[in-house]
Amino acid sequence: MKKILTIVVSAGILSTAALQAQSYDFGDHSSQTLVSKAWAAQDAKNDAAVLAYTGKCIEMFQPQALEQQKALSAPLTVKEEIFKQWALNDVGTALFIRGQALERQGRTAEAIADYKMLSEQLPYAQCWDVQGWFWKPADAASGRMKALQFDAM
Amino acid sequence: MRVFFLMASLAATTFLTSVHAAGASSKVEIRKTTDGGFELVRNGAPFFINGAGGTGFLENLVQAGGNSIRTWGIEQLESAGGEKNLLDRAHELGLAVSVGLWVQHERHGFSYNDPAAVQKQRDEIRAAVRKYKNHPAVLVWGLGNEMEGPTSDGSDPRIWKELEQLARIIKAEDPNHPVMTVIASAAATKVRGIQQYYPSIDILGVNSYGGAMGVGSTLQSLGWDKPFALTEFGPLGHWEVPKTSWGAPIEPTSRDKAASYYVTKTKVVEDGRGKCVGTYVFLWGQKQEVTSTWYGMFLKTGEKLPTVDAMTMAWTGKWPANRSPKILKIESPLANAVVSRSQEYPVQATVEDREGDNLRFDWEVRAETTEQSVGGDAESEPPAVPGCLASGSGDAVVVRTPSKPGAYRLFVTVRDGKGGASADNLAFQVQ
Numbered sequence: 001m002k003k004i005l006t007i008v009v010s011a012g013i014l015s016t017a018a019l020q021a022q023s024y025d026f027g028d029h030s031s032q033t034l035v036s037k038a039w040a041a042q043d044a045k046n047d048a049a050v051l052a053y054t055g056k057c058i059e060m061f062q063p064q065a066l067e068q069q070k071a072l073s074a075p076l077t078v079k080e081e082i083f084k085q086w087a088l089n090d091v092g093t094a095l096f097i098r099g100q101a102l103e104r105q106g107r108t109a110e111a112i113a114d115y116k117m118l119s120e121q122l123p124y125a126q127c128w129d130v131q132g133w134f135w136k137p138a139d140a141a142s143g144r145m146k147a148l149q150f151d152a153m
Numbered sequence: 154m155r156v157f158f159l160m161a162s163l164a165a166t167t168f169l170t171s172v173h174a175a176g177a178s179s180k181v182e183i184r185k186t187t188d189g190g191f192e193l194v195r196n197g198a199p200f201f202i203n204g205a206g207g208t209g210f211l212e213n214l215v216q217a218g219g220n221s222i223r224t225w226g227i228e229q230l231e232s233a234g235g236e237k238n239l240l241d242r243a244h245e246l247g248l249a250v251s252v253g254l255w256v257q258h259e260r261h262g263f264s265y266n267d268p269a270a271v272q273k274q275r276d277e278i279r280a281a282v283r284k285y286k287n288h289p290a291v292l293v294w295g296l297g298n299e300m301e302g303p304t305s306d307g308s309d310p311r312i313w314k315e316l317e318q319l320a321r322i323i324k325a326e327d328p329n330h331p332v333m334t335v336i337a338s339a340a341a342t343k344v345r346g347i348q349q350y351y352p353s354i355d356i357l358g359v360n361s362y363g364g365a366m367g368v369g370s371t372l373q374s375l376g377w378d379k380p381f382a383l384t385e386f387g388p389l390g391h392w393e394v395p396k397t398s399w400g401a402p403i404e405p406t407s408r409d410k411a412a413s414y415y416v417t418k419t420k421v422v423e424d425g426r427g428k429c430v431g432t433y434v435f436l437w438g439q440k441q442e443v444t445s446t447w448y449g450m451f452l453k454t455g456e457k458l459p460t461v462d463a464m465t466m467a468w469t470g471k472w473p474a475n476r477s478p479k480i481l482k483i484e485s486p487l488a489n490a491v492v493s494r495s496q497e498y499p500v501q502a503t504v505e506d507r508e509g510d511n512l513r514f515d516w517e518v519r520a521e522t523t524e525q526s527v528g529g530d531a532e533s534e535p536p537a538v539p540g541c542l543a544s545g546s547g548d549a550v551v552v553r554t555p556s557k558p559g560a561y562r563l564f565v566t567v568r569d570g571k572g573g574a575s576a577d578n579l580a581f582q583v584q
Contacts, residue, residue, distance in 0.1 A: 077374075135367075143366050143420055147412035150463070153472075 024052045031061045031090035038097045047101040054098035058091055065091035065122055075124045075136070082126050082134060092118055092125020096137035099144060112148055115141035178287040179249070180329045183355055183380055183430075190427020191380035193331075195249065195292065202292075202431020203468045204251065206385055207438035208239055210451055214437060215246050217461060218468030222248055223384060223433045225298050226255035227281045240290045249292035251333065251384075251433070252285060254278050256297030256312075256319065265311040279322050286327035293330055294323050295384075299337040299360060307336070307343030313350035320353035331355035335384045338364065339371045348376070356430060358384035363393040365417045369425030380428055385435040386417045387460075391443045397489045401521055401560055401580040404447055407480050411459035418467040434464055441534040443522060444562060446576045452566065456574035477573035478506040483565060487552060488579040495556050502548040502565055502577075510569035514547050521560035521580070558583050 027033040034057035041049035064087035076082045082089070095118040102111035118125070118141040126134040182194045193200045204221035205214055208229055214222065222243060224230065230239045230252070243250050257263035257274055264270060278296075285291060296319055301307045320332045334351070335358030336343045347354060357379060359368050365386040372381055388410040391402040405413065414434060422429050439449035446452075450460045459477045466472055485500040492498070506512055518541035524532040538561070543553040552563055562578040 139367060139370075139424075143416050146416040146419065147409075150412045150415045150466075151408065153466070 024049060024056075026053070026056055029056075029060065031057050031087055031094075034060075035090045035093050035097070038094060042097055042101065047104055050097060050101040054094040054101070057094040058098070061087045061091050064088075065125070069122050069124055072124050075126070079134075083128075085124070085126075088122060088125045089127060092122040092137040093127045095122070096127075096141050099141060103144070103148070108148055108152070112145055115145040115148075119145065177289060178329065179289045179291055181292055181331060183331055186427055188427050190425075191430055193292075193380075193430050200249070200292075202249075202251075202382060202433065204431055204433040205437030205450075205464075206433045206435045209438045210455075210457075211242060211246050211248060213451075213457060213461065215248065217465040217473070219437075219464070220248060221251060221292055221431070221433070222437070223251040223253065223295060225253040225295070227253070227285075229253065230285065240285065240288045244288070244290035248290065250290045251293050251295045252291055253295040253298060254281055254319075254323075256300040256316065258300050258302060260302050265315055271315060275319060275322055278319055279326060282323050282326040286330065291330055293333045293356060294327070295358065296320060296323065296332050296334045298335045298358075298384075301336060301343060301346075307340055307346050310346055310350050313346045316347075317351045317353055320351070324353060333358045333382060333384075335360060339368050339375070339377075341375055344372065344375045344377055355379065357381045360385035360435075362387060362390040366420040367424055368421055369429055372428070373426070377428075380430045381425065382430050383417075383421050383432040385433060386414075386421070387435045387448055388413055391447060397580050397582070398491065399560055399582045401562075401582075402443060403489065403580060404444055404578055406483075406577050407446075407459050407575045411463040411479075414460045415463040415467050418464065434460075441522070441532045443532075444564075444578060445534050446564070446578065452574050452576065454574075456568055456572055459575055462573075472507075475510075475569070475571045475573055476507045478504050478510070478512055478567045478569050478575045480504050480565070480567060480575045480577050483577055483579055485552075485563075485579060487554075487563060487581045489581070491582045491584055492554050494554055494558060494583050496554050497543050497551050498554070499545075500550050500552055500563065500565075500579075502567070504548060504567050504575070506569055508569070508571075510571055510573075512548075513568045513570065514550075515564075515566045515568075516542055516550050516552065517564045517566075518552065518555060518561050519564060520555075521562060554581070554583050 034053045038050050038053035041053060068085045068088035095114045099111045099114040102114065119138045123138040125137050127137055129135055179196055184192050184194045186192055202221045203219050204223055205219050206223045208222065208224060240250060259265065282294065297316060301312050316334055323332050332354060333356035334354050337360050339359045357377060359381060361368050361383065365383055368383055388405045394402050394405065396402050418432055421432060436448045437450055439451045439453050442448055450458050457477060459479060462473055462476050481503040483500065483502050485498055487498040487500060504512060518538045520535040520538065522532055522535050538555045541553050541555060543551040545551050555561060560582050562580050564576060564578045566574060566576045568574045
């Protein structure tokens with residue numbers, strides 16, 4: 001039941017993103033481009049753009065991300081191998097970025113749904129930090145989810 | 154990172170008399186668990202540290218479900234105030250103490266190339282251990298706190314080699330308590346330096362703020378195969394948060410801090426996969442560092458802040474009978490804005506109190522601190538600027554910006570009159 005709810009809420013967000021999508025430049029429509037644009041939009045505090053870029057990334061590449069996750073039995077540790085999981089990494093990162101934007105908009109239930117989906121379905125996604133290491137969006141999402149649940153208590 | 158005093162005298166340790174309260178000395182061991190982890194065993198019983206850094210508000214700590222405190226230097230044991238020393242007070246309350254043995258920092262002028270100074274430090278630490286080892290409140294020896302330097306990469310082996318010597322001295326004096334050394338963040342060079350030069354360490358203590366939840370997995374990835382404790386955690390550090398256009402760090406809200414404390418406590422234990430033997434929350438007390446509210450879990454006037462409630466929930470699974478008021482939001486065009494001098498701005502606070510207590514609001518404007526302390530060294534609190542409350546009261550006021558250009562913060566403190574409070578601030582700059 002919980003998974004169904006997650007999918008329903010996520011689908012709702014995707015629909016919203018689809019409506020917003022027409023006014024944004026998605027570049028070459030690659031997952032990397034969409035996530036880069038999402039980060040830039042977040043830096044610019046443009047949450048509408050964040051939702052559009054992340055929504056597009058998730059909409060386009062979620063099936064591949066789930067397939068890549070399914071093929072793994074543990075988090076990868078070799079940089080080159082990690083980068084090969086491009087859909088998993090980018091969709092996982094997009095879910096985290098979108099969750100943050102939804103939090104800022106006070107859409108807590110939707111943010112929790114994204115974090116939950118990321119934690120449960122894409123736990124091996126990794127994101128390269130320019131400072132020289134990988135971090136796991138699912139770990140960060142799990143923390144944010146707990147924080148939001150705590151705040152509501 | 155966050156030491157708020159000392160570096161000073163271990164002179165108090167030169168007493169040769171042994172100090173111990175009524176009751177048997179404690180014996181603390183580290184035991185491997187069946188799942189490949191570790192646990193502390195204190196006087197024969199498993200002991201997980203639900204601890205706090207600080208020496209005050211100890212009754213509150215016990216009420217909140219805490220079982221241990223952590224000190225940084227031996228002189229804290231003698232200067233706790235009142236007629237009893239800190240170990241006696243802790244023991245009476247059922248609190249175990251991670252007894253800090255200050256190891257000098259080169260950033261404070263000490264030189265590990267000075268044989269006489271190094272020997273003096275060894276003698277002082279030996280004397281301290283000899284003096285306190287039989288006190289039943291002793292849990293572990295906290296040998297050093299961020300002595301590698303809070304901004305160091307830890308690549309200098311001299312400090313790790315000297316810690317090995319100091320740990321051997323402690324173990325020769327006292328085989329009944331483990332030795333824990335605390336570093337600032339689980340950086341690879343530090344962990345590898347300890348692995349290479351400091352084999353006598355029993356527990357690695359890590360002070361971490363933004364990255365605290367992942368300390369266990371970080372250590373695991375570095376091949377750390379001994380127990381660890383999260384020895385300081387709290388809100389995002391002032392070096393980790395977004396800044397205003399004029400460079401002022403934006404303090405997390407009291408609401409975010411409470412959630413952060415709770416989540417960190419629960420997540421670090423999960424992430425530690427059995428190797429985490431406990432945590433110490435920071436700071437069980439009050440201090441000025443960037444602001445007077447950033448790290449402290451109490452107000453100067455003694456009221457507990459929501460972070461105390463969060464830790465009560467984390468430690469006991471229950472809320473306290475009286476929860477602190479919760480500031481939901483502060484709305485004002487003044488927030489993070491560059492404004493003109495002597496102009497008026499409305500400010501609205503939205504606050505809830507679970508018990509429906511009558512709330513008192515205090516609004517103050519203070520200049521941004523100009524002290525740039527390192528590693529949590531002491532700072533003084535800037536004075537309040539008079540005449541900034543133009544009108545209004547309670548949760549809605551009009552603030553008049555100061556007449557002198559500069560960086561400022563508007564603080565709001567909400568008290569419930571029953572020992573609970575909340576405090577937030579917003580930064581602004583006057584041109």
